[in-house]
Amino acid sequence: MRTLEQEATMLSVKDVNARLPLVRSIVRDVMGLHRDLSERRLRLSELRDRYPAPRSVSVGGAAAAGAGSGVSSRVGLGVYEQEVVQMESELARDESRMAEYARELS
Known part of the structure; x- marks a missing residue:
């Protein structure tokens, strides 16, 4: 014997066919997101x-003294590192x- 809940979740072939376009769209979106995440x-x-993520530079080191082009490359690396951290954050969100x-699907 079926319970009231089972009766309520039974769908006719017509109901299922009516929902297929939505299911296809959802599955397509999930598959696209999965591919993008991968x-x-x-x-x-x-x-x-x-x-690799840069190690911290000591304050008394050559970089702190402004030793030539090393400072500008370290600044660029900082910006680069910020970009990677942002990418990782967006990846975690997705x-x-x-x-x-x-x-939702289970």
Whole structure:
């Protein structure tokens, strides 16, 4: 014997067919986000492998004294590092969005 909840969730073929375009759209969006996340993870991993996060420079070191072009490259690296951190933050946000999709669908 079916419960009232089971009766309420039973869909006719007509109902299911009417919902298919929406389901297709949702699945297409989820697949696109998954592909995008995978590509971004790979790019960030490659960036981190090639350019590891900079170590902190001691205040009394040559960089603090303004030793030539080393200062400008360190400044550029700081900007670069900020960009990578922002990319990682956006990736984490989109990974949370993907997890939310999974929760909604289960």
